[in-house]
Amino acid sequence: MSRAVVSWIAGPVLHAVKQGPFSLRESVRVGPQALLGEVVRINGDRIVVQVYEDTTGLRPGTEVQGDGQPLAIRLGPGLLGHIFDGLLRPLSGTGSAWVQPGMRSAAGTTWQFEPLIQAGALLTPGAVFGEASDGKARAQACLAPPDTSGTVESVVAPGEYTDTATVCVVRQGDGRLRELSMSHIWTVRTPRPVARRLPAQAPLVTGQRIIDCLFPVAQGGKAAIPGGFGTGKTVLLESLAKGCNADVIVYLGCGERGNELAGVLDEFPALSDPRTGRPLMERTVIIANTSNMPVAAREASIYCAITVAEYFRDQGLHVALMADSTSRWAEALREVSGRFGELPGEGGYPAYLAGRLADFYERAALVETLGGSTGSVTVMGAISPPSGDFSEPVTSHTKRYVRAFWALDVKRAQARFYPAIHPLQSYAEDARGFAPWWTAQGNGQWLALRQRFLTLLDEQAQLERMARIIGKDALPARQQLTLLCADLVNEAFLRQSAFSEVDRVCSPQRQGAMMRLLGRFIELAQAAQTTGIGPEHISALACMRSLQRMGEEIADHELPRFDELQARMEREFAQLTPEPEDRDATHG
Ligand SMILES: Nc1ncnc2c1ncn2[C@@H]1O[C@H](COP(=O)(O)OP(=O)(O)OP(=O)(O)O)[C@@H](O)[C@H]1O
Ligand SMILES: [Mg+2]
Numbered sequence: 338m339s340r341a342v343v344s345w346i347a348g349p350v351l352h353a354v355k356q357g358p359f360s361l362r363e364s365v366r367v368g369p370q371a372l373l374g375e376v377v378r379i380n381g382d383r384i385v386v387q388v389y390e391d392t393t394g395l396r397p398g399t400e401v402q403g404d405g406q407p408l409a410i411r412l413g414p415g416l417l418g419h420i421f422d423g424l425l426r427p428l429s430g431t432g433s434a435w436v437q438p439g440m441r442s443a444a445g446t447t448w449q450f451e452p453l454i455q456a457g458a459l460l461t462p463g464a465v466f467g468e469a470s471d472g473k474a475r476a477q478a479c480l481a482p483p484d485t486s487g488t489v490e491s492v493v494a495p496g497e498y499t500d501t502a503t504v505c506v507v508r509q510g511d512g513r514l515r516e517l518s519m520s521h522i523w524t525v526r527t528p529r530p531v532a533r534r535l536p537a538q539a540p541l542v543t544g545q546r547i548i549d550c551l552f553p554v555a556q557g558g559k560a561a562i563p564g565g566f567g568t569g570k571t572v573l574l575e576s577l578a579k580g581c582n583a584d585v586i587v588y589l590g591c592g593e594r595g596n597e598l599a600g601v602l603d604e605f606p607a608l609s610d611p612r613t614g615r616p617l618m619e620r621t622v623i624i625a626n627t628s629n630m631p632v633a634a635r636e637a638s639i640y641c642a643i644t645v646a647e648y649f650r651d652q653g654l655h656v657a658l659m660a661d662s663t664s665r666w667a668e669a670l671r672e673v674s675g676r677f678g679e680l681p682g683e684g685g686y687p688a689y690l691a692g693r694l695a696d697f698y699e700r701a702a703l704v705e706t707l708g709g710s711t712g713s714v715t716v717m718g719a720i721s722p723p724s725g726d727f728s729e730p731v732t733s734h735t736k737r738y739v740r741a742f743w744a745l746d747v748k749r750a751q752a753r754f755y756p757a758i759h760p761l762q763s764y765a766e767d768a769r770g771f772a773p774w775w776t777a778q779g780n781g782q783w784l785a786l787r788q789r790f791l792t793l794l795d796e797q798a799q800l801e802r803m804a805r806i807i808g809k810d811a812l813p814a815r816q817q818l819t820l821l822c823a824d825l826v827n828e829a830f831l832r833q834s835a836f837s838e839v840d841r842v843c844s845p846q847r848q849g850a851m852m853r854l855l856g857r858f859i860e861l862a863q864a865a866q867t868t869g870i871g872p873e874h875i876s877a878l879a880c881m882r883s884l885q886r887m888g889e890e891i892a893d894h895e896l897p898r899f900d901e902l903q904a905r906m907e908r909e910f911a912q913l914t915p916e917p918e919d920r921d922a923t924h925g
Pocket of ligand 2: 570571572593661
């Protein structure tokens with residue numbers, strides 16, 4: 338391995354004089370503690386290194402050792418259920434909450450190995466050759482590394498092995514033997530290869546009505562959640578992690594304050610999976626890189642997280658990756674770039690910000706894996722634009738790469754209207770394609786109802802502008818009715834408390850029932866209005882309160898209650914009789 342000697346240090350950046358060849362992006366170890374770092378530039382006989390750990394106490398003259406390969410992590414059965422730092426070193430299960438300097442990614446746990454292949458068989462890249470289990474959680478697939486193929490020479494008998502022990506030996510095409518264990522190493526900045534990328538088919542079901550019904554993201558798609566300070570980004574990401582229908586959750590806390598992440602760390606281990614009743618942590622990997630951890634490691638954490646997500650995707654699983662927040666990641670990029678002395682671009686960020694964001698979001702996909710199964714990585718990234726300004730560089734570049742945009746609105750959040758996703762500033766480019774999926778769920782009217790709600794919300798915004806000038810009471814009855822219907826859609830449907838036992842997750846069937854009920858309300862209200870019934874009589878109907886509160890009052894398993902509510906609503910509308918003065922009101 339090559340060596341170099343440190344000549345200059347400034348925070349996480351150091352210069353060293355080469356005494357052998359280094360390559361760009363090569364992973365290095367610095368000093369006696371073997372602090373992790375990466376070569377970011379080569380200038381003649383000097384290398385520039387960014388160090389991922391605290392460099393306090395390092396001096397010129399310290400030795401740097403090359404690893405001969407780019408930054409890499411170990412992927413294996415020991416990931417699920419644990420908490421790691423930004424370089425995938427364990428923060429949980431080690432007995433100590435703190436990573437020791439120079440520590441490498443997790444390894445060394447013992448698993449029950451079950452071979453699924455025999456000597457003499459052909460092993461192809463990415464194929465499943467065995468299963469690892471701990472007797473509690475679901476068994477995990479052991480994958481051949483994507484760069485390995487050949488004939489199986491030998492495989493061990495079922496039994497307990499550590500995740501780095503050789504369990505299978507393969508003779509490769511070039512005649513050389515390769516030893517495989519239940520885990521393998523992968524370089525984080527290289528996307529893991531797939532057989533092919535597939536077009537979006539189904540939405541990721543998130544259990545959040547405003548997302549699933551109005552702004553759905555594809556399974557294997559990418560979404561951004563921009564929102565100013567305190568608008569509910571973290572709560573929303575956590576709700577998605579708890580309620581979405583992914584098989585595996587990778588939660589990246591990137592540069593947020595430690596106490597924000599403490600919420601996730603405290604809460605997750607206690608939660609159970611609504612689908613299986615098993616602990617939610619069993620299918621979760623948390624990567625925590627809080628604002629007090631070294632800044633360069635924050636830059637790497639986003640690649641570690643997406644590599645972990647791809648690894649589970651390659652096992653034929655659907656993975657959801659939540660990143661909170663990509664702005665803190667971009668700030669790390671900016672800070673480290675400043676220390677390299679690079680020319681700052683827009684907003685002080687380096688010129689390659691856009692490219693790096695693209696590299697990250699591009700890795701979200703629905704794919705056919707090398708092993709022949711279908712898997713996906715859906716990426717959802719929070720953005721914290723300074724002073725909530727969506728024209729700043731991180732938001733505007735991200736917008737180019739994501740297909741769903743869930744814009745959190747300060748006014749909604751201030752009114753404690755959650756989730757504070759603004760229905761007119763948000764969008765979902767794949768939405769129309771999901772109509773067949775909704776039809777298969779028994780909601781054939783989904784696309785029409787979605788359009789109707791969006792139009793209504795758009796009209797509401799225009800009418801409210803007008804009402805501010807002339808007063809709400811001066812609006813014609815028909816427009817007052819539009820406002821009434823839009824209020825109901827907001828209140829009864831888009832509002833959804835993350836803290837309500839019944840409503841924090843809403844099944845697609847319940848979402849469909851609520852949508853249809855509100856669609857029917859709008860029809861009846863408009864019909865009543867044409868017979869001259871004033872909006873004040875409609876808003877005084879006894880069923881209004883039940884409609885407004887149906888999300889909190891009718892649970893997923895009580896769907897017939899929506900039919901009862903509808904029957905009641907129909908009766909109450911039928912009893913409305915036009916009064917002469919109402920007629921005058923409509924025409925006046
Ligand atoms: N879906 C929700 N349901 C109920 N309350 C919510 C919801 N979302 C946010 N809140 C409330 O808003 C507060 C702030 O939310 P959160 O911490 O998620 O904001 P944030 O955008 O992540 O803030 P920061 O910019 O500091 O990271 C929460 O503590 C909670 O009280
Ligand atoms: Mg937050």
